[in-house]
Structures are given as C-alpha cells and as structure tokens.
Amino acid sequence: MCLNGTGETVRARTGGPVHAEPARPEAGLPAWPSRPGRVVDLSHVLSPTTATFDEEKPTRETVAPALPEGEVGFHFNRWTFLEHSGTHLDAPGHVVGGGRLVPDIAPEELVVPAVVLDVRERAAQDPDTVVTVEDVLEHERAHGPVPEGSAVLMFSGWSTKWEQGDAAVRGMGTEGTWHFPGLGAEACAFLVEKRGVSGFGVDTLSSDPGTSTDFPAHEVIGRADRWGLECLTGLERLPPRGAVLTVGVMPGEDASGAPSRVLALV
Amino acid sequence: MCLNGTGETVRARTGGPVHAEPARPEAGLPAWPSRPGRVVDLSHVLSPTTATFDEEKPTRETVAPALPEGEVGFHFNRWTFLEHSGTHLDAPGHVVGGGRLVPDIAPEELVVPAVVLDVRERAAQDPDTVVTVEDVLEHERAHGPVPEGSAVLMFSGWSTKWEQGDAAVRGMGTEGTWHFPGLGAEACAFLVEKRGVSGFGVDTLSSDPGTSTDFPAHEVIGRADRWGLECLTGLERLPPRGAVLTVGVMPGEDASGAPSRVLALV
Numbered sequence: 001m002c003l004n005g006t007g008e009t010v011r012a013r014t015g016g017p018v019h020a021e022p023a024r025p026e027a028g029l030p031a032w033p034s035r036p037g038r039v040v041d042l043s044h045v046l047s048p049t050t051a052t053f054d055e056e057k058p059t060r061e062t063v064a065p066a067l068p069e070g071e072v073g074f075h076f077n078r079w080t081f082l083e084h085s086g087t088h089l090d091a092p093g094h095v096v097g098g099g100r101l102v103p104d105i106a107p108e109e110l111v112v113p114a115v116v117l118d119v120r121e122r123a124a125q126d127p128d129t130v131v132t133v134e135d136v137l138e139h140e141r142a143h144g145p146v147p148e149g150s151a152v153l154m155f156s157g158w159s160t161k162w163e164q165g166d167a168a169v170r171g172m173g174t175e176g177t178w179h180f181p182g183l184g185a186e187a188c189a190f191l192v193e194k195r196g197v198s199g200f201g202v203d204t205l206s207s208d209p210g211t212s213t214d215f216p217a218h219e220v221i222g223r224a225d226r227w228g229l230e231c232l233t234g235l236e237r238l239p240p241r242g243a244v245l246t247v248g249v250m251p252g253e254d255a256s257g258a259p260s261r262v263l264a265l266v
Numbered sequence: 267m268c269l270n271g272t273g274e275t276v277r278a279r280t281g282g283p284v285h286a287e288p289a290r291p292e293a294g295l296p297a298w299p300s301r302p303g304r305v306v307d308l309s310h311v312l313s314p315t316t317a318t319f320d321e322e323k324p325t326r327e328t329v330a331p332a333l334p335e336g337e338v339g340f341h342f343n344r345w346t347f348l349e350h351s352g353t354h355l356d357a358p359g360h361v362v363g364g365g366r367l368v369p370d371i372a373p374e375e376l377v378v379p380a381v382v383l384d385v386r387e388r389a390a391q392d393p394d395t396v397v398t399v400e401d402v403l404e405h406e407r408a409h410g411p412v413p414e415g416s417a418v419l420m421f422s423g424w425s426t427k428w429e430q431g432d433a434a435v436r437g438m439g440t441e442g443t444w445h446f447p448g449l450g451a452e453a454c455a456f457l458v459e460k461r462g463v464s465g466f467g468v469d470t471l472s473s474d475p476g477t478s479t480d481f482p483a484h485e486v487i488g489r490a491d492r493w494g495l496e497c498l499t500g501l502e503r504l505p506p507r508g509a510v511l512t513v514g515v516m517p518g519e520d521a522s523g524a525p526s527r528v529l530a531l532v
Contacts, residue, residue, distance in 0.1 A: 068365030097333030248514010
C-alpha cells in the first residue's frame, strides 16, 4: 500500500525509535512439515489490469515478439511497475524512516510457518471488519499456539474480487470511500510482542482496512521491523496452521517492497 | 539471456514440435529434507548496475522518498527492467514459439530437489568449458542418482565476478568475444530424457557458454518444456545434493521469464 484513496502520498505522524528485534529462528526452521505433499501458489498473476491500491498499473512492453509455433529464438518483454504492485511484500522501510529495506530481510525470515485466520463470515457481513486479538485467541484455542516466527495471514475471502476489477477490490462506496477488511493494530502488536511473529499477510489491498486514513497496522508492523504481504490469494487451500510459506520477494536494491511469488508447502 | 553479444535479437533455426512432458511430481514432493536447518539465498540483488546479458539495465526511480529516521509515511520506487534481468528464470516460451510462459509453470515445478555440479576447477582453467554427460555421471557415482524432478545447477564459481561488473562477468576477450562456462546441450538432453529433471540453473549470464552463437542448451531446455535459471549465486553454500529449491519467479502475465527470488532449504 502506498497512497491514500485520493492519490496523495501519506506523510503521517512522527513517533519513537524503530523496534528492531525481528523474529529470526536461530536453531533451524520451526514447525517444519514432515513431508509436504503439495505446493499452493498464493500470488496473483501480475498484469497491466491487476487490482492495485495506487492508480498506476504495471505496464508490459513487448521487446522481442513471441515466435511462430515451434521456432527457436528469443521472446521477451520489458516491465514497469511500482514496488507495491500485485502480490507484494512491504518491507519495514516502506513505512518507517530508517527501517529495513527488502535486501536487509534475512532469508530465514522468508521461510516461515503460516497461520491462517479465517474471518470470511464476518467480512461478508461487514467489509470494514478488522482482525482482533480475540480472533487470534480463538484460533489458538482451536489449533494451538501461534508458533514463534510465524506469518499470520488474514483470510477474508477478498481475493475472489480480483476478477471483478479495482472497484470491487477496493469496495468503493457511493461516496468514494473504500471498504475492505484489514488487520487491527492491537492484534498486530499482540502478535509481535506476545507471539514473536515474523510477518503478516492479507488477501486485500492493504494491511489496514479500506476505511483507514492513518494506517495504524502498517505503523505497528513497520515499527516492529516486520514485513507485511498484501494481495495474497489461494488461502482457501491452506490449513489453519502447519503450512510453510516461502516468500519469493524480488530482491531489489534499496527496495521498499516488491512483487513476491509466495509459495506455501502443505 | 535475450540478445547476442552485438545487441541483435537472435532469430534462429526452425525445428520440430515442442516436447511437452515436463516432470511434475504427482505424489508429493520428492527428496524432501527431513528438517532443513537453514535457508540459502541464491539470488543476486537486482540493481541498476547489476551484470546483464543485454546492454539495457534495470532502472529504479524514487516515487516517494525515504522518510527521516523514525517517521511514519510511505516510501516507494518504480522499477523498469527486461524480463531476463538479475537472477531470473527463462520459461520455455522465451526460447521456443508456443512454449509455456511463466504463469503456465505449475507451482509444483518450482519446489524441487537441487543437484549441484561443481565445475569450478575446470572453469578456472578454461572459461569456455561446458557441463558434459560425464560430469553428471561422475556426480552420480559420488552422490547417487539425480532425482526425478530435480533442478540441475552448474556451479562454475562465476558469481564472484558480479562485483567486478559486466566485462568480468561476460569474460570479454580483447576481440569482443565473450567467455564464460555453460551447459552442454548433450548433458541437458541426457538430464531431460534419462533423468526427468524439472529445470536447470547456472551461475553465469546464460545457460549456454559465452562463446555460443546458436544457443543449443537453450534450445534443448526450451523444446523439452523445462525452465532455466540464470545468474544464480551462493551455490558454494549448497550440498552436492539434498537441498530443496524454491523458485520465487515473479508471475508476470504472458512473461517469457522474470526476476526470481531463489531460496534453497538445506
């Protein structure tokens, strides 16, 4: 997420120092599945029409056109996009001055257990709903504690709206406001401080809900030196816990974030 | 790899039909490590100065500048690059007309066992060397059969030259020719036909050696409907076999290839 709904860059509050104690498993990767049987793709295809928070869309120019069937040569394109296009990762430095950028994130932080918080029912009733601490505790009562170093993913069911275009994904109200579910800042703080998670993910355009104007979930995640994935898809194919996420974020120099191929091993 | 050394697009031979029987493990992921202890990053940072086969380099424009230390807002950039920039994957359709493009590659083909062929000693003596069938057989005698569905990676030691810039990476001869190691077409055909590999990788700019003008390894790999990773790094941190590769290729619509975050689980 980069700009607010009116296309202006958000320049918000000044706060305290960046909290720089990300969860980095020291003794091997936790909660490793004994033998994963399948790979679930959690990334949308990136295209010139994909839903985006910003108005600017990716572009693709053909440099060397596709060849006739069976002929050998070289076909390729040139791409241009904002870092926060498609399924992508927000690095802490996207949100907080001095925060880590994409190449600063250790590889061990990109292979983590996934915890899926299913809020589809509530989101279908109320598109402005946010993930709460109670959602986390309820998940833990059913499935056990959130493992240290996990990525906690909001599963709102929103990814099916990608086929319908920006207006549906943004949940455009008649008055121009946006309505989609997001992470509550209190739940993010709880998961960082009490559970030591590595990162977060949402199947919507932004970690904060569509109605947000001050982006407190982004701020909590960024100040905690954690990453956030946005625009995930395929979460219906993950178990509530037990999958391992591999976050293939494009390693751009000085990048605040980047399109990411997120593959889950189940 | 996209263009030849003179910057011209290569339009080569017409051949037979595309061979479309890629190795797709049906019954779970083979050769899964019991519990990986670390993650090895096999991708170079993508930057405006990174070594490239083509003359065109990636560009990064700052759209919203980095914030002062500790302030909250949104910092991000815009990137433009050719699909075959940085550590990247060639889809079959990069090379063969009608071949599969990036989104056509199944997620299961992107999480595969890695086999590392160490040809550093020979490459240090002869930059024009290629990986042979005998190299594969010698590896198998020492480490056991190449597992079906593997990615076979040439480890030439070339990635250390990335710090020295294009001329060193290309192995520029005084007469303008290029010299770096690559895959031999016979070894590629053997690995596809006899071992059922999923893909290939090299730590140089191109699957074919720098001297190549007709790119037979590309042709064999593309016609066999397999993918090829180019510009890998970090191979010295992998065992000869036993690691699992996760290929985080950016899923661009109609893309012939894309920058890829390749993480190995060891």
